[in-house]
Amino acid sequence: MKEGKSAGKLNNSNNQQQHQHQNGHFSPFKFAKLLDPEASWDKDQLGDALHWIRQVVALVCGLLWGTIPLVGGIWIGLFLLISSGIIYGYYAMILKIDEEDFGGHSTLLQEGLFASITLFLLSWILVYSLAHF
Amino acid sequence: MKTDTAKITTKKSKTKKIDRVESSLKESSRDLSLFKFKSGAVVALVLIVVFGLLNSLFEGKAVAKLPFQPITLVMKMSHRGLSGTDSTDCSMAFLYFLCSISIRTNLQKFLGFSPPRGSAPGAGFLPLPDPKTN
Numbered sequence: 001m002k003e004g005k006s007a008g009k010l011n012n013s014n015n016q017q018q019h020q021h022q023n024g025h026f027s028p029f030k031f032a033k034l035l036d037p038e039a040s041w042d043k044d045q046l047g048d049a050l051h052w053i054r055q056v057v058a059l060v061c062g063l064l065w066g067t068i069p070l071v072g073g074i075w076i077g078l079f080l081l082i083s084s085g086i087i088y089g090y091y092a093m094i095l096k097i098d099e100e101d102f103g104g105h106s107t108l109l110q111e112g113l114f115a116s117i118t119l120f121l122l123s124w125i126l127v128y129s130l131a132h133f
Numbered sequence: 134m135k136t137d138t139a140k141i142t143t144k145k146s147k148t149k150k151i152d153r154v155e156s157s158l159k160e161s162s163r164d165l166s167l168f169k170f171k172s173g174a175v176v177a178l179v180l181i182v183v184f185g186l187l188n189s190l191f192e193g194k195a196v197a198k199l200p201f202q203p204i205t206l207v208m209k210m211s212h213r214g215l216s217g218t219d220s221t222d223c224s225m226a227f228l229y230f231l232c233s234i235s236i237r238t239n240l241q242k243f244l245g246f247s248p249p250r251g252s253a254p255g256a257g258f259l260p261l262p263d264p265k266t267n
Contacts, residue, residue, distance in 0.1 A: 048242070055239055066200070073201040119235040125223060129197040 051112030058120035066127025195222035
């Protein structure tokens, strides 16, 4: 009985610590999972991670190419190659997941694709127009 | 004999359960569609008013410069209402379109309002095998 009570107290304190972590800033726990090939992912979590990575890449590329500036439609194709390459490298080489468990390469590569293209175009056009005109 | 009867009874009760769950799912889907329709109508109305207002403010003005030559299909929107032959002039409509898609999608995702995966219109094309007959 006493062991059960003390185990229960330990569990409570662990839960409280976890809550404190989660309620505060993004804990190291979450970032560590992003780079941990041993971590278990469900479809929604992985999809969200890939979506946000694509958005960050789109924003960075748009800001960079608008600043330089890079002009021409070919840079849209290059952005697509770069962002898809980063996503593929992330899930295949860093996370080392089996894409068949998550719907195949096409499902994973499509995650957040359209939103990232529009975000890239928006940031590229805005920075280019504001900085150079 | 007894085991056969027990199997048939179990199968019947499973079928009844499935029927109940399916009818409850249909009801919930109907309620959800009605709710979404109402809120969607209000959102659409607000967006139409905002678009009309922006259109009247920026009609005929190039609001940005495109860093690429758009294809004909894109140019229909990006050069909408603009005079002149410079295809890199960007109208309000194209910028509005880019803003609405990128910001709305990401905001929905960030705030947790995005529709769940698999609720896309094409998801129901391949029906799952009927568990009642298996």
